[in-house]
Amino acid sequence: MLGNKTGGAGLVVLASTVLIAGCDGWMGETSGEVDITAMNADELAEYLVLETDSYRFEQEAQEGGSARERMKQDGIQAACSLEGDPDADTAGEVIAMARESYEEPPGGPRLGNWRRGAELARSGYGYRIGHRNDDHGSREPGGNCYACHQMDPAEELYGTLGPSLAGYGATRGNDSSVVNYVHQVVSNPHQYFPCTKMPRFGHNNFLTEEQIAHIMAYLLDPESPVNQ
Amino acid sequence: MFKKALLALPVAMAVGAAAQAGEWQDPNDVLQQFLQENPDSAYLHQSEMNIMMMPDNPALWLVDEGEELFYAKRGPNNVSLEGCDFGKGPGELDGAYVELPRYFEDTGKVMDFEMRLVHCMKELQGFTSDDAAVGQRHGNGSDIMKLTTFIAHQSSGMAWNPPLDHPQEQAMRDAGEKLFYRRGGAMDFNCASCHGDVGKQIRASVLPHVGTGPEWSKAVSWPAHRAGHDNVRSQNHRIRGCVWQMRHAGIKADTPVNTALISYWNDQARGEPAILPDLKR
Known part of the structure; x- marks a missing residue:
């Protein structure tokens, strides 16, 4: 995530068990060091995004931080990675996260030009x-x-x-x-x-x-x- | 009873395979068929100009250039690409493009088309990433786009049919689906933000829906001449453009996120004929 005003790091959902380091050439042509069939689809998706050198993560993002930070999910992004609409429980959790992370501007909202x-x-x-x-x-x-x-x-x-x-x-x-x-x-x-x-x-x-x-x-x- | 079932099975399989694979068809004939069968698809019908131009699709010029490159002895090893196996055997191109990505024994992983082509140009012909032949991925002038257009054209009109028999193929397809719906980046978008509903527009552009077969088949039918770019573009180029617009991180060529996404894309178009090459806005 980018420069979130309220962080939300505690809500980041990562399949940490599969995020093993040292993947040069991810299950590359020389050896199958990672068995992708041992992961479930969510774990594999997280692994592919964060651990396979698929992105230019070293680039700076305009909002601050690196490109890698953009591709880590916060709580709302993770909860809303859905096909179709959220169920009632998810919707309630997302609303709660959004309310908690909302910030009024100093002096309150106003109209500009x-x-x-x-x-x-x-x-x-x-x-x-x-x-x-x-x-x-x-x-x-x-x-x-x-x-x-x-x-x-x-x-x-x-x-x-x-x-x-x-x-x-x-x-x-x-x-x-x-x-x-x-x-x-x-x-x-x-x-x-x-x-x-x-x-x-x-x-x-x-x-x-x-x-x-x-x-x-x-x-x-x-x-x-x-x-x- | 048992014997009869055994005899019937291969017949059923053969019929199923024939119906699914289909015959080669001219890309414009495939498009016309989609237009006639889907009169209400705003996506398919959005550009009269492009529909009119389709018989003279500028991408067809790259087919001939790609054919010359494919059979020419090239690279430090001075060999043609006839030894390259795209999944149907060395040099067998008919229907190969619509049956990718797939698992390859020789590399032990699932590869998408461009990844496989680059693999062959390096392993067989001896090119390296520093050579323009494999280093330059985009534009009508690139060897990669010429070869891509020629090879893809050999599958025109055939149904998308990426294999899912190998556990890695299924795993990559399923991870690709997760990636399609994975929200992230500076605008919280996933692919479904734009492709999850029928007939929606970004500004004037009507978007293809991932759950509507004919729309999605046309959407993933790259290579295509992209009129707005005046260049033939690839599936990988489309992914790169989408993640750029979504304000995700920049994606690299020959990487498994591409492969997984394309595995899901092509699976979602399964059974629908491919338009190869296509022409898009």
């Missing part, structure tokens, strides 16, 4: 590594909201992985309860939607609190094109 939010909602730049690594020094990362959501009804290119947010503020207003709720959803959405596809933009330090405030303004400001 919707024009800046519009730019951030359209930008898919940032955090890509492996090859052609994104350079945050030359260009600010964005939230890429339009990849999954409709927002401004006049914008034709939008994804459908998430629900339409067109007119979101127009129907809900923007009193403090709405502002607080929207911040919780953008920052750590599993509090309300356990195992949602949506990234934890705040918790994962993917967006700054200032950027989240701008995107919230784009959603909730009565002047924003989203609400026209």
Whole structure:
């Protein structure tokens, strides 16, 4: 995991029994030093990700830490590695983890500048590594909201992985309860939607609190094109 | 009764095998069949332009170039790739591509197509990783993509049928399924974030669904000319692009995470004819 605000290291699920070190050329052509059929599928998947030199783990991640940290799972990622929706118990555990790890911004959630939010909602730049690594020094990362959501009804290119947010503020207003709720959803959405596809933009330090405030303004400001 | 059952068994097996393996078909014929049989698939029908271009798929140029490379005596050992066993015997290419990944006795592990091709170019022809012949993995100009396109084309229209008889094959396929659903990285994504539902879009692009056979067969039908890249791309290149967009860690070539994922991919397309080479957006 990346620079999680609350860590959650105690929740990391690893198949530690199979993570034996010293795998040069993983069951390579000279000798079968690891019997992959002795592991169950979960153990083998963890082994393949973390112990077979399949990734450029030495690279730096833009959020801090190494690429390896990105591929270690925290509690919510592990619990939500599911086909389909979580069962009731899992959903309850995920909601509890999300509530526990949610952080309000200093001074409480607020609305920023919707024009800046519009730019951030359209930008898919940032955090890509492996090859052609994104350079945050030359260009600010964005939230890429339009990849999954409709927002401004006049914008034709939008994804459908998430629900339409067109007119979101127009129907809900923007009193403090709405502002607080929207911040919780953008920052750590599993509090309300356990195992949602949506990234934890705040918790994962993917967006700054200032950027989240701008995107919230784009959603909730009565002047924003989203609400026209 | 017992005797009758014994006699019937080989017949049933032969019929089953024939129906599953299928005959070679032109890639455009396979695509047209998918389009006709799945009129409601937004993924399959999303690009009229690409459907129109399919008979003149630029990837077909690489087939001829790859054929020349395959039979040419090359490398420090000055031998052709006719001695390379992709699972059906040395030099036997018909249907080989759709029956990968598989376990190979000579290496003692499950290998995906590209891993096997590179293995042969090194072991038989004597190339090393420093040689462009195996070092350059991407782009129309690379030997790897020319060879990949030629060899894959010999399986066009045949049904995906990666073997699961060896315990390692089953283990890699099952681990690949876990990897498909394993969430991680800076955006908490897994492969199913984009490929778990039917007809969803990222921006304007309609995504293939892992549980819908014809969509998934087309989705994993690489090599394909990728119109947006103006280059022929491989399954491995698709994986690399997906993990890059998912904000996972960068993935390396010839590694078992690739093999496991492709084992699951191709198993999910099992029974559906492959489009080789395909043309994608």
